[in-house]
Amino acid sequence: MVVKTKALVLRAMPVGDQDRLLTMLSADLGVISVSARGVARNGNRFAAATQPMMYGEYVLFQGSSRYSLNQGEVIASFFDLALEPERYERAVRLLSMSADAGMVPEAAAEVLELTLHALHRLMPGARVPMDPDLAVGIFELKMLQISGLTPHLTGCVQCGTSAIDQIRFSHRHGGFLCEQCEPDDPTAVPVSAGVAKAMLYTLCAPVPSLFRFELASPLAGSFLDLVSRYAEDRWEKRHAKKKSLYGDTDEPSRESEA
Numbered sequence: 001m002v003v004k005t006k007a008l009v010l011r012a013m014p015v016g017d018q019d020r021l022l023t024m025l026s027a028d029l030g031v032i033s034v035s036a037r038g039v040a041r042n043g044n045r046f047a048a049a050t051q052p053m054m055y056g057e058y059v060l061f062q063g064s065s066r067y068s069l070n071q072g073e074v075i076a077s078f079f080d081l082a083l084e085p086e087r088y089e090r091a092v093r094l095l096s097m098s099a100d101a102g103m104v105p106e107a108a109a110e111v112l113e114l115t116l117h118a119l120h121r122l123m124p125g126a127r128v129p130m131d132p133d134l135a136v137g138i139f140e141l142k143m144l145q146i147s148g149l150t151p152h153l154t155g156c157v158q159c160g161t162s163a164i165d166q167i168r169f170s171h172r173h174g175g176f177l178c179e180q181c182e183p184d185d186p187t188a189v190p191v192s193a194g195v196a197k198a199m200l201y202t203l204c205a206p207v208p209s210l211f212r213f214e215l216a217s218p219l220a221g222s223f224l225d226l227v228s229r230y231a232e233d234r235w236e237k238r239h240a241k242k243k244s245l246y247g248d249t250d251e252p253s254r255e256s257e258a
């Protein structure tokens with residue numbers, strides 16, 4: 001069966017001298033493996049469309065276990081991110097999270113939309129360049145929400161009050177903590193009003209309006225630190241849960257996959 005889909009190339013692994021094995025994120029097919037034969041050959045017309053960080057329109061043949069590439073045409077290239085190591089490194093981090101979150105077929109369309117917006121904002125030479133820490137922080141928090149791992153930010157996670165003067169974030173309880181409940185988690189970290197506002201905006205705004213605010217640079221860093229630590233913790237717990245559901249298999253760890 002032949003299918004036509006728009007997709008983002010998350011990974012492109014060389015196979016032999018001439019072929020590539022692609023991991024792609026498509027809105028309608030989710031995360032898929034695509035075998036692309038001959039694309040690494042000199043002058044191949046699909047060479048560009050089968051590089052990582054390319055978004056394109058693809059015609060695929062659906063085999064029994066995997067797709068193979070018939071045609072591919074670039075719609076948008078994020079390859080220029082490779083020109084700035086700092087931004088490139090962050091983009092690679094985004095794509096690895098997208099590969100994880102896009103495995104849930106119902107989430108794939110939103111994961112793809114979020115990833116494309118984040119990559120656009122990370123691109124060097126944008127009209128209004130965004131702090132890369134802020135872009136990644138927004139991406140990570142929205143991805144948690146899409147994946148059903150939203151932290152509790154509408155009030156105190158313990159007692160529910162929304163009257164909090166000095167906000168703290170409890171990684172243990174997964175949300176904001178008020179002054180009265182502070183003793184419940186002595187490791188909770190203070191959150192500045194600017195960072196709290198940025199977090200709330202990220203959860204409330206639709207994806208196309210997400211990357212439209214600024215945060216002074218030290219705040220962008222602490223926003224990212226907070227979100228990343230929470231994300232790491234929640235993803236780890238989710239993977240551990242999956243592992244215990246399917247038995248204690250010797251799956252490759254996320255680090256060795258990257």
Ligand SMILES: [Zn+2]
Binds near residue numbers: 157158159179
């Ligand atoms: Zn409370």
